[in-house]
Amino acid sequence: MSRTHPSEEVLQQFVLEAVTCSAEEISHIESCPECQSTVATYKVLAGELAGLAAPAFDFDLVAAVIGQLEEAAAPQAKMPKGTIVLIAAFIVIPLWLFRKSAYFVFTDMSAVFYGLVFAAAGIVVGVFLLRLYKKYQQIINLINE
Ligand SMILES: [Zn+2]
Numbered sequence: 522m523s524r525t526h527p528s529e530e531v532l533q534q535f536v537l538e539a540v541t542c543s544a545e546e547i548s549h550i551e552s553c554p555e556c557q558s559t560v561a562t563y564k565v566l567a568g569e570l571a572g573l574a575a576p577a578f579d580f581d582l583v584a585a586v587i588g589q590l591e592e593a594a595a596p597q598a599k600m601p602k603g604t605i606v607l608i609a610a611f612i613v614i615p616l617w618l619f620r621k622s623a624y625f626v627f628t629d630m631s632a633v634f635y636g637l638v639f640a641a642a643g644i645v646v647g648v649f650l651l652r653l654y655k656k657y658q659q660i661i662n663l664i665n666e
Contacts, residue, residue: 526556536563589663593656601652608645 527535527546535542535550542550550556 532559536567593659593663
């Protein structure tokens, strides 16, 4: 038996799906009175939750949540599309204009210019990630309401 107690997560896992715990964790839990009492508490809790789950979600929760998510996503969904077109235009138009000198563009550029290009790309990616994060936060807030 190992001396350290498994984490709360492991104990919950043990209650819900013991097969997913390691043999070491199981042998500890089964021989540790402290962990046994925690597990017993979680078993009671799990039993209570199982009894509650059905009536609490009697209505169509999935449809209600998805409806709200679509509402939340709709106004923002239009923005990235325009942004993508704009970015594509900024890449494609210069490439097309300078297609004949493209080879020299990539051999004559200084390290500073490469740095600027990478910095600009980094900013664009950063803005996208920030947007994605804000959208995610908005959805989480909706769920928590
Ligand atoms: Zn223990």
